[in-house]
Amino acid sequence: MTADSSERQNNNETIQEPSPLRETWLRLLKNKAAVAGLIIITLFLLLAIFAPLVSPHDPIAQDIEFRKSPPFTRGYILGTDELGRDILSRLIYGARLSMTIGVISVGIAMIGGVAVGTISGYYGGWFDKIVMRIIDIMLAFPYVLLTIVIVAVLGPNLTNAMIAIGISQMPRYVRLVRASVLAEKESDYILAERSIGTGDFELMFGSILPNSLAPIIVQSTLGVGEAILSSAALSFLGLGAQPPIPEWGLMIASSREFVTNAWWIVTFPGLATLLAVLGFNLFGDGLRDVLDPRLKE
Amino acid sequence: MNDNSNHVLMEVQDLKTWFTVNGEKVLALDGVSFQLREGEILGVVGESGCGKSTLGRTILRLEQKTGGSVLYRGKDPFSLAKDDLKSFRRQTSMVFQDPSSSLNPRKRVDQILRQPLRVHSLGEPAEWNDRINSILQETGIAPQYRNRYPHQFSGGQKQRIGVARSLMLDPDFIVMDEAVSALDVSIQAQILNLLLDLKDKRNLTYLFISHDLGVVEFVSDRILVMYLGRIVEEAPTVILTGKPSHPYTQALLKAFPTTDLATRGSSISPLEGDVPSPIHPPSGCHFSPRCPQVMDRCREEYPPLREIENGHRVACWLYQGKTSH
Amino acid sequence: MNENVLLSIENLHVSFYTLRGVVRAVRGLNLQIRTGETVALVGESGCGKSVSAHAVTGLLPVPPAKIEEGKIFFDGQDVLQFNEKQMRGLRGVRVGMIFQEPMTSLNPVFKIGDQIADVFRVHHRIGKQKAFQMAVDLLDKVKIPEPERRAREYPFQLSGGMRQRAMIAMALASPKPGLIIADEPTTALDVTIQAQILHLLKELQKDIGVAVLLITHDMGVVAQVADRATVMYAGRAVEQGTVEEVFSDYRHPYTHGLLHSLPGNPEYRGAKRLIAIPGTVPDLRSLGNECPFANRCSHVKDRCWHEFPEETTLTAEHRFWCWYPTNLKAEDAHER
Numbered sequence: 001m002t003a004d005s006s007e008r009q010n011n012n013e014t015i016q017e018p019s020p021l022r023e024t025w026l027r028l029l030k031n032k033a034a035v036a037g038l039i040i041i042t043l044f045l046l047l048a049i050f051a052p053l054v055s056p057h058d059p060i061a062q063d064i065e066f067r068k069s070p071p072f073t074r075g076y077i078l079g080t081d082e083l084g085r086d087i088l089s090r091l092i093y094g095a096r097l098s099m100t101i102g103v104i105s106v107g108i109a110m111i112g113g114v115a116v117g118t119i120s121g122y123y124g125g126w127f128d129k130i131v132m133r134i135i136d137i138m139l140a141f142p143y144v145l146l147t148i149v150i151v152a153v154l155g156p157n158l159t160n161a162m163i164a165i166g167i168s169q170m171p172r173y174v175r176l177v178r179a180s181v182l183a184e185k186e187s188d189y190i191l192a193e194r195s196i197g198t199g200d201f202e203l204m205f206g207s208i209l210p211n212s213l214a215p216i217i218v219q220s221t222l223g224v225g226e227a228i229l230s231s232a233a234l235s236f237l238g239l240g241a242q243p244p245i246p247e248w249g250l251m252i253a254s255s256r257e258f259v260t261n262a263w264w265i266v267t268f269p270g271l272a273t274l275l276a277v278l279g280f281n282l283f284g285d286g287l288r289d290v291l292d293p294r295l296k297e
Numbered sequence: 298m299n300d301n302s303n304h305v306l307m308e309v310q311d312l313k314t315w316f317t318v319n320g321e322k323v324l325a326l327d328g329v330s331f332q333l334r335e336g337e338i339l340g341v342v343g344e345s346g347c348g349k350s351t352l353g354r355t356i357l358r359l360e361q362k363t364g365g366s367v368l369y370r371g372k373d374p375f376s377l378a379k380d381d382l383k384s385f386r387r388q389t390s391m392v393f394q395d396p397s398s399s400l401n402p403r404k405r406v407d408q409i410l411r412q413p414l415r416v417h418s419l420g421e422p423a424e425w426n427d428r429i430n431s432i433l434q435e436t437g438i439a440p441q442y443r444n445r446y447p448h449q450f451s452g453g454q455k456q457r458i459g460v461a462r463s464l465m466l467d468p469d470f471i472v473m474d475e476a477v478s479a480l481d482v483s484i485q486a487q488i489l490n491l492l493l494d495l496k497d498k499r500n501l502t503y504l505f506i507s508h509d510l511g512v513v514e515f516v517s518d519r520i521l522v523m524y525l526g527r528i529v530e531e532a533p534t535v536i537l538t539g540k541p542s543h544p545y546t547q548a549l550l551k552a553f554p555t556t557d558l559a560t561r562g563s564s565i566s567p568l569e570g571d572v573p574s575p576i577h578p579p580s581g582c583h584f585s586p587r588c589p590q591v592m593d594r595c596r597e598e599y600p601p602l603r604e605i606e607n608g609h610r611v612a613c614w615l616y617q618g619k620t621s622h
Numbered sequence: 623m624n625e626n627v628l629l630s631i632e633n634l635h636v637s638f639y640t641l642r643g644v645v646r647a648v649r650g651l652n653l654q655i656r657t658g659e660t661v662a663l664v665g666e667s668g669c670g671k672s673v674s675a676h677a678v679t680g681l682l683p684v685p686p687a688k689i690e691e692g693k694i695f696f697d698g699q700d701v702l703q704f705n706e707k708q709m710r711g712l713r714g715v716r717v718g719m720i721f722q723e724p725m726t727s728l729n730p731v732f733k734i735g736d737q738i739a740d741v742f743r744v745h746h747r748i749g750k751q752k753a754f755q756m757a758v759d760l761l762d763k764v765k766i767p768e769p770e771r772r773a774r775e776y777p778f779q780l781s782g783g784m785r786q787r788a789m790i791a792m793a794l795a796s797p798k799p800g801l802i803i804a805d806e807p808t809t810a811l812d813v814t815i816q817a818q819i820l821h822l823l824k825e826l827q828k829d830i831g832v833a834v835l836l837i838t839h840d841m842g843v844v845a846q847v848a849d850r851a852t853v854m855y856a857g858r859a860v861e862q863g864t865v866e867e868v869f870s871d872y873r874h875p876y877t878h879g880l881l882h883s884l885p886g887n888p889e890y891r892g893a894k895r896l897i898a899i900p901g902t903v904p905d906l907r908s909l910g911n912e913c914p915f916a917n918r919c920s921h922v923k924d925r926c927w928h929e930f931p932e933e934t935t936l937t938a939e940h941r942f943w944c945w946y947p948t949n950l951k952a953e954d955a956h957e958r
Contacts (some may be wrong), residue, residue: 149326188399192459195359196413197386210403344812451902481666482839486883486898491893508812509844511886515896552817552840556881557888558869561846566815570767571781598920 027290034286040279046138054222055233057086057244059093068262083091087265090246091272097247098276101162101231102224108166110220113173114209120174121181122204126180135171144169147230151239158247161240165230169223176219180212214291218284232273248273304335307333307356308471314348315356321576325351327526328365330602337498338503340517340534342510342549346575347523349506353472356504357389358382369470387417390463394475396455400447406433406458407443413465428465435560436461453484460491467468470502478507489516497616510553514538519608522546525575525583528602532609542611545584582614590615626656627695628800628833629678634692636673639685643907647673651692655662655801658827662848664841664866666880668903669854671837675803677728678711678835679717698801710828714741718793718832723807728777735761735773741795760791764822783815799830805837820847841884845869845936850939851917853877856903856914858930863940871940873947876915884948921946
């Protein structure tokens with residue numbers, strides 16, 4: 001709508017307008033997959049935050065008498081594992097871990113990637129050339145292998161796993177950000193802001209970056225799902241969380257030998273991982289559709 | 298023109314801006330010299346690739362020059378240090394062609410207009426609101442729409458906001474780079490009138506760049522005609538349109554479709570060929586491959602820009618007078 | 623009705639059903655084109671000129687577009703009753719199209735010559751070689767230099783002007799072209815190239831006798847090449863007539879305003895300001911039966927806000943829709 005149609009109102013108050021953020025939100029709510037993803041994510045987040053309140057048992061406490069109880073026995077809704085620990089409680093505490101891992105590793109990847117990518121794209125030159133070659137080398141390694149190498153160097157624990165995942169995911173943010181910065185920095189509004197003498201820092205992070213955010217947000221949402229998966233994989237290999245931490249990947253790893261006689265011990269952590277990753281992917285794909293300027297009207 | 302019309306505001310000498318695109322040298326601006334006088338509107342007209350936009354950007358130091366010199370009020374903007382450069386930026390500004398792409402889509406109008414004041418810490422922050430309101434009013438936007446985003450305005454209103462931004466620092470000189478070209482004609486007329494009003498009221502100097510001869514002719518005191526990175530003719534508007542001398546200027550005037558039915562059908566008499574690329578400009582006079590009056594000499598040597606009468610300069614071997622004998 | 627009428631648009635109404643309301647893009651357009659003439663549909667963006675042309679060729683996106691009312695006859699046949707197969711027999715065979723940006727209508731991965739040859743091969747049972755040779759001849763006819771070489775190039779290797787020539791060649795590749803719809807054919811081109819293309823269109827028209835429906839925002843182009851013109855504003859035709867009538871004996875205040883918005887207007891010699899039309903185009907979704915120009919018109923009176931004006935016919939061609947017209951010639955004045 002143009003401003004004229006309401007010009008007749010003619011009040012002298014400054015009219016508040018909905019921000020693009022709000023419009024994006026409204027469009028997002030129309031996307032069924034995104035809403036489904038958002039609900040799943042919110043559910044896991046709530047479980048993670050209120051883990052001590054909602055979990056029926058202590059996730060580490062062992063009930064030796066009732067090891068490997070099937071679901072719905074003696075108040076163990078999802079049964080117990082090989083050491084008699086309540087699987088549901090472990091899954092709930094595991095959600096806490098997985099969410100934290102996802103968010104922190106993506107945070108590392110995003111902050112590092114955005115900073116490097118923005119500077120690299122904005123200034124170009126030798127800095128850009130060096131950065132891009134390093135990125136090429138990093139991307140030449142298979143993702144999992146790169147993560148494993150980094151953990152192996154840093155030492156196997158949860159913190160280092162997050163750092164490793166963050167570093168392995170960083171190249172794609174660098175590339176993504178650099179590409180949109182390259183496109184945006186040539187636009188007229190940047191030239192206009194330069195023509196009034198705006199400094200490089202403000203141009204980079206105050207003007208160009210906000211206009212390059214859409215693909216980064218989509219990537220980071222998808223990245224959280226992937227990070228959860230990677231951390232599960234690392235823990236499965238013994239390079240991430242160490243027992244008795246209730247991490248989903250670790251739960252699968254330590255119980256895989258019981259898959260034939262106590263299916264629930266392996267299955268539920270697997271399902272939890274699947275559901276969480278699915279949630280982030282659905283939300284990420286939905287976001288991509290909503291933020292894609294070509295799809296706006 | 299008014300009394301200070303003889304003060305030279307900007308002096309451009311043999312200015313060159315070359316780019317490298319995919320390893321090839323593009324001579325976007327290849328030796329341009331002219332004077333800009335205080336209080337005048339100097340039109341720059343030419344077709345795509347003639348370097349008119351590059352000219353506007355280079356003299357504002359928004360592109361790096363390859364050679365030659367620019368003097369603004371006697372100082373070279375390319376050699377200015379921090380504070381002096383800031384003051385140059387405050388005195389000059391620019392209005393762009395496409396009002397949709399020249400306004401940051403993520404910023405509210407208020408933020409867009411506040412930025413220049415903030416960057417230059419001009420006056421007291423408490424006064425900025427009043428200043429924004431008064432300039433919005435001056436450019437024809439109701440101040441209560443300050444909190445809208447650019448996409449919530451029509452094309453003409455967006456261009457008014459672009460003009461408002463160019464005025465925020467109270468400049469003396471504005472480069473109008475195709476400032477009305479993207480607008481519908483009825484809106485274009487409104488903006489042209491606005492620009493002319495502002496020029497008179499604030500005693501501004503414009504470099505008015507456009508491909509539209511009708512627009513340039515209407516607003517300009519003097520006109521530069523450019524072809525492939527060089528000025529081919531320069532004259533006061535009346536002389537240029539009444540007595541065009543360069544064959545390219547003549548062709549341009551003839552090709553321009555006017556609504557005057559007396560000239561019906563005549564504007565479609567064609568000039569042969571395409572505009573050559575500024576990567577490999579033709580040897581000799583760049584216009585020679587298309588020129589209806591081409592001579593042998595034109596293919597060998599580029600003609601100098603020569604004054605044939607007061608204030609009327611032409612780069613063409615047809616007008617080299619004594620030297621051609 | 624004239625026997626030579628090739629295309630006849632009668633009382634065309636087109637709406638777009640969007641999420642934000644119904645956009646009434648064209649309301650009651652009447653237009654006739656006779657064999658061999660150039661008719662211009664002129665107006666600013668959003669006036670409905672392109673939508674009308676798309677309705678003729680069945681290129682409207684349905685939905686959201688919907689032809690609410692009206693008939694379109696081409697050679698006496700009702701185009702709106704055509705099925706998709708019949709429509710294809712019209713499009714590209716009897717009706718050729720040229721657009722503003724030829725890059726979007728030429729296939730970027732095929733050579734120019736092959737694309738034109740394909741058109742020949744759809745219509746004639748001829749071999750590849752023969753068709754390609756015909757394509758080269760046609761490129762020569764639209765004055766592309768070195769047609770042999772250019773036919774073997776891809777669209778991106780041609781300049782804007784040459785691409786537009788190639789588009790024209792494609793429109794002429796069918797065995798019996800009757801009408802070319804040229805939608806802003808020269809808007810993206812430089813003036814000297816624009817002059818070449820307009821000149822070419824004029825020449826071909828003389829040679830082949832095709833009619834041209836020229837859609838443009840540029841009053842200058844209309845004055846230079848069209849025989850008749852229809853001025854549209856916000857979905858309505860507001861004035862229609864021969865070019866002489868519309869440009870020198872206009873009655874509608876919008877036609878007056880449009881002509882006076884052009885700084886190149888000869889009346890402006892020595893003028894300091896333009897006579898601009900104030901305000902902006904109304905929102906097409908909120909328009910009722912008022913005259914759409916009412917909010918910007920200097921002649922506006924009460925009646926304009928309630929009733930769209932009846933048609934006033936001055937000559938065989940000249941008609942306008944305004945309650946309180948501008949009169950250039952005082953003797954024609956008759957107050958309503």
